[in-house]
Amino acid sequence: MNIVYNFSAGPAMIPKDVLYKAKKELQNWKQLGSSIMEISHRSEEFIQVALEAEQDLRDLLKIPDSFKVLFCQGGARGQFSAVPMNLLNNSKTADYINSGYWSNCAFIEAKKYCIPQSIFIRKTHNKRESLLSMNQWNINKNSAYIHYCPNETIDGLSIYEEPNFENKIIIGDFSSFILSRPINIENYDLIYAGAQKNIGPAGITIIIIREKLIRNPSKISPSILDYQKISEHNSMFNTPPTFSWYLSGLVFKWLKKQGGLKKIEKLNQKKSDLLYKKIDDSDFYINEINVKNRSKMNVVFHLIEPKLNQIFLKKASELGLNYLKGHSIVGGMRASIYNAMPLEGVQSLIKFMSYFENRYG
Numbered sequence: 001m002n003i004v005y006n007f008s009a010g011p012a013m014i015p016k017d018v019l020y021k022a023k024k025e026l027q028n029w030k031q032l033g034s035s036i037m038e039i040s041h042r043s044e045e046f047i048q049v050a051l052e053a054e055q056d057l058r059d060l061l062k063i064p065d066s067f068k069v070l071f072c073q074g075g076a077r078g079q080f081s082a083v084p085m086n087l088l089n090n091s092k093t094a095d096y097i098n099s100g101y102w103s104n105c106a107f108i109e110a111k112k113y114c115i116p117q118s119i120f121i122r123k124t125h126n127k128r129e130s131l132l133s134m135n136q137w138n139i140n141k142n143s144a145y146i147h148y149c150p151n152e153t154i155d156g157l158s159i160y161e162e163p164n165f166e167n168k169i170i171i172g173d174f175s176s177f178i179l180s181r182p183i184n185i186e187n188y189d190l191i192y193a194g195a196q197k198n199i200g201p202a203g204i205t206i207i208i209i210r211e212k213l214i215r216n217p218s219k220i221s222p223s224i225l226d227y228q229k230i231s232e233h234n235s236m237f238n239t240p241p242t243f244s245w246y247l248s249g250l251v252f253k254w255l256k257k258q259g260g261l262k263k264i265e266k267l268n269q270k271k272s273d274l275l276y277k278k279i280d281d282s283d284f285y286i287n288e289i290n291v292k293n294r295s296k297m298n299v300v301f302h303l304i305e306p307k308l309n310q311i312f313l314k315k316a317s318e319l320g321l322n323y324l325k326g327h328s329i330v331g332g333m334r335a336s337i338y339n340a341m342p343l344e345g346v347q348s349l350i351k352f353m354s355y356f357e358n359r360y361g
C-alpha cells in the first residue's frame with residue numbers, strides 16, 4: 001500500500017509517532033495490565049496524565065496563571081451554548097462576528113439565550129474575497145462579549161490579527177486554529193477548541209478561560225457546561241473522555257518535541273505557501289481568497305472544470321491522497337493540512353495536482 005496522507009478536516013490526521021506510542025502501550029499501560037481506557041479517572045495514574053497534559057498545553061501556549069484550562073465534552077457546538085449561558089451575565093446581547101459557516105452557527109445557537117448581533121465581515125473586491133480588519137468591526141457598545149472564529153474550517157478563511165478592543169470580553173472558536181502558531185493568550189478572555197481538528201481525537205474540548213470570568217452561569221445551564229462546576233471539579237465533574245485526554249496529552253508532548261509552536265508555525269507557513277503557490281501558478285486550480293485571509297490549515301480550491309471533480313478525487317485516493325473533497329456548502333476541494341500533516345504529504349499532493357493538470361487540463 002502507498003503511504004496514505006489524510007487531508008480530512010476532522011476528525012483529522014494524528015501524528016504517526018503518537019499513534020505508534022498509543023498502540024505500543026494500549027493493552028498494558030504503565031505495566032498496570034489494563035489499558036488507560038479501563039482505569040478510573042480518579043486513579044493516581046490517570047490524574048498524573050491529566051496534570052501533565054495541562055502543563056504541556058500551558059507550556060506550548062504560554063498560558064498565564066490567571067487563566068484556567070478546562071477539559072470538557074460536547075465539542076465546539078457545546079460551547080456555542082456554554083458561552084452565552086456562562087458569560088451573558090444578565091446582558092441581553094452579544095456580538096457575533098460572521099466570517100463564515102461556523103461563526104454563523106455560533107450566532108444561531110446564541111439566539112436561544114439572548115438577542116445576539118451578527119456582524120458580517122466578508123467582502124468581495126475584484127472577485128477576491130477578504131475579511132474586514134478588526135478596526136472596521138462594527139462593535140455594539142452594550143454587548144456582553146465579542147465572539148469570533150479565527151479559522152473558518154469550511155470556508156478556508158482566517159483572521160491572523162489578534163484582538164485589541166478596550167473593555168470587551170473576547171471569545172474565540174479556535175477549533176481548527178489552536179496550536180497552529182503562537183498566540184498571546186492575554187489578548188483573549190476565553191478560547192475553546194474541539195480536539196478533533198488540530199489535536200487529534202474527537203471527544204474532548206479544550207477551554208482556556210480567564211479565571212475571573214468563571215462565575216455563576218444562568219440558572220438553566222446544565223451542570224456539565226457550567227465553567228464554575230467544571231473548574232471546581234478539575235474537569236472531572238462527570239466522567240471525562242479519558243482516552244481522548246490521554247491521546248491529546250501525547251500530541252502535546254509530540255508538539256514540544258517538534259520544537260514548539262514557533263517551529264510548527266514556520267512549517268505550517270511553508271506547507272501552505274507551497275500549496276497556494278501551486279494553485280496560483282495554474283489556471284486549472286482556483287482560490288479566490290485574499291492572501292491575508294487565506295487559511296494555513298484548510299486550503300480550499302476549485303477545479304476550473306467542476307466536471308473533473310469526481311475523477312480528481314478518485315485518482316487522488318488511488319495514490320493515497322485521501323479526503324480532499326470540499327464541504328458540500330462550498331464545493332470543490334479542501335486540503336486540511338493541520339500540524340500532523342508532514343511536508344511530504346503536501347509535496348505529494350502538489351505533484352499529483354501537476355500530473356492531473358497535465359493529463360486533464
Ligand SMILES: *Cc1c(COP(=O)(O)O)cnc(C)c1O
Pocket residue numbers: 010074075076077078102149151152153173174175176194197
Ligand atoms: C468542527 C468545528 C466546529 C464543530 O465542532 P464539534 O466538535 O463537532 O462541535 C465548530 N467550530 C469550528 C471552527 C470547527 O472547525
